[in-house]
Amino acid sequence: MKKILLLLIASAALLSCKQSLSDKNTNDGISNSTETITITVTTDKVVSDKDCVEVLYFHGRQRCATCLAIEKRTLELLDERFTEPMKSGELLFRTIDISKEENRNLAEKYEVTWSSLFVVRHKNREESVVDMTEVAFMNARKSPEQFKKRLADCLNEMLNNE
Secondary structure, three states: OHHHHHHHHHHHHHHHHHOOOOOOOOOOOOOOOOOOOOEEEEOOOOOOOOOEEEEEEEEOOOOOHHHHHHHHHHHHHHHHHOHHHHHHOOEEEEEEEOOOHHHHHHHHHOOOOOOEEEEEEEEOOEEEEEEOHHHHHHHOOOOHHHHHHHHHHHHHHHHHOO
């Protein structure tokens, strides 16, 4: 029952953002720390010649308070805990406006139609992708430390995974 409630709340938050509605508190204090992160490995595409981890934050032209919080909290975390990998180029951050023509191919590649957060590991010309969108929408605004912890755990796993 609790999982169903969490999924309904997450869906409502995503839909409100997608439709650019005014900010609503649909996820006050709710944490989904019991859910696992799924990693999908795609081997049929050449993605990068350089081994690295990318944090990709996709957004549209208009952004709600939660969308803005996702970007802000992600940047805070990278600045607080990942300065060395950022400086060395081992970790990259990109903000991608999906309403711009030049970003359409990237949005299509990741099947993005609204604000989304992905962590992508490029290794040996293969790609591992973690979709952090649900975690971001559930926590970035109302539980920023929970969001940062989950994102940091994902980044550490991707950076340290040989």
